[in-house]
Amino acid sequence: MLSGRLALVTGGGRGIGREVCKLFAREGARVAVADLDQDATRETLKEMGGEDNHFGVEADVASLDSIKNTSSEVFKKFGEHPSIVVNSAGITRDGYLLKMSEPNFDQVINVNLKGTFNVNQTFAAAMKSAKINPGSIINVASISGQVGNAGQTNYSASKAGVIGFTRSAAKELGKFGIRVNCIAPGFIQTPMTDTIPDHIKQMLLFQIPMGDFGKPEDIAEVAVFLASDRSRYMTGSILSVNGGLY
Numbered sequence: 001m002l003s004g005r006l007a008l009v010t011g012g013g014r015g016i017g018r019e020v021c022k023l024f025a026r027e028g029a030r031v032a033v034a035d036l037d038q039d040a041t042r043e044t045l046k047e048m049g050g051e052d053n054h055f056g057v058e059a060d061v062a063s064l065d066s067i068k069n070t071s072s073e074v075f076k077k078f079g080e081h082p083s084i085v086v087n088s089a090g091i092t093r094d095g096y097l098l099k100m101s102e103p104n105f106d107q108v109i110n111v112n113l114k115g116t117f118n119v120n121q122t123f124a125a126a127m128k129s130a131k132i133n134p135g136s137i138i139n140v141a142s143i144s145g146q147v148g149n150a151g152q153t154n155y156s157a158s159k160a161g162v163i164g165f166t167r168s169a170a171k172e173l174g175k176f177g178i179r180v181n182c183i184a185p186g187f188i189q190t191p192m193t194d195t196i197p198d199h200i201k202q203m204l205l206f207q208i209p210m211g212d213f214g215k216p217e218d219i220a221e222v223a224v225f226l227a228s229d230r231s232r233y234m235t236g237s238i239l240s241v242n243g244g245l246y
């Protein structure tokens, strides 16, 4: 479904981002794996196979300069800009509001929300100037940004921000043939959720109508749909992938 396309995936080193890279590659895309963690990026590239078609590149989504550099490196490698961008890089620094430190609030906003600005602005500008049409940008929000979650005021605020950001960017970029959509995952089994204590996981399971946690592959399938022309008339959409939890 993605042959001939060049995709960039932030947070591609692990978890959801890694599965998106692997499925995009299987669907025929060339993939730039962009992550802070270079060891993780190398592992993703190894799992993808066909290393000549793909590229690992350092990226700190919290820094606009770093993302501009990422964009230049990708252009140098492939001689073109990506027509698909998935922004999966994200962090948690959980804690109850009354105990949350200011750095933990700021870090989460800087990576998850400001990072969304840095990545969307840089790559939408590249798509527009190279007259790439169609272009597809996929942001990753969270159920926490839709319904809230105790212990995650910082994370929920950042992800609710990603949803509002996506809706507004879609309204601005539609006329250039650039679609901007969002996936809001529920609880997905990745290194990010591995740290949740077992008794809390059991409580969560009872609340999920489908009776199971999601897998990174469940998100990757939806990302392929949003990246491909099968969703050509969709922009500004928030797709919930959460087993019925919300």
Ligand SMILES: NC(=O)c1ccc[n+]([C@@H]2O[C@H](COP(=O)([O-])OP(=O)(O)OC[C@H]3O[C@@H](n4cnc5c(N)ncnc54)[C@H](O)[C@@H]3O)[C@@H](O)[C@H]2O)c1
Residues within 6 Å of the ligand: 010, 011, 012, 013, 014, 015, 016, 017, 034, 035, 036, 037, 040, 059, 060, 061, 062, 087, 088, 089, 090, 091, 111, 140, 141, 142, 143, 184, 185, 186, 187, 188, 189, 190, 191, 192, 193
């Ligand atoms: N796992 C879940 O249940 C879940 C649920 C809802 C939303 N999400 C969101 O999905 C996305 C992926 O989550 P995951 O579970 O795969 O997490 P993960 O921790 O397994 O992977 C996140 C990746 O992002 C990278 N990263 C972190 N900070 C970065 C930065 N500043 N610049 C570039 N890369 C950076 C990490 O190195 C890592 O490879 C995140 O945005 C997360 O908030 C996850």
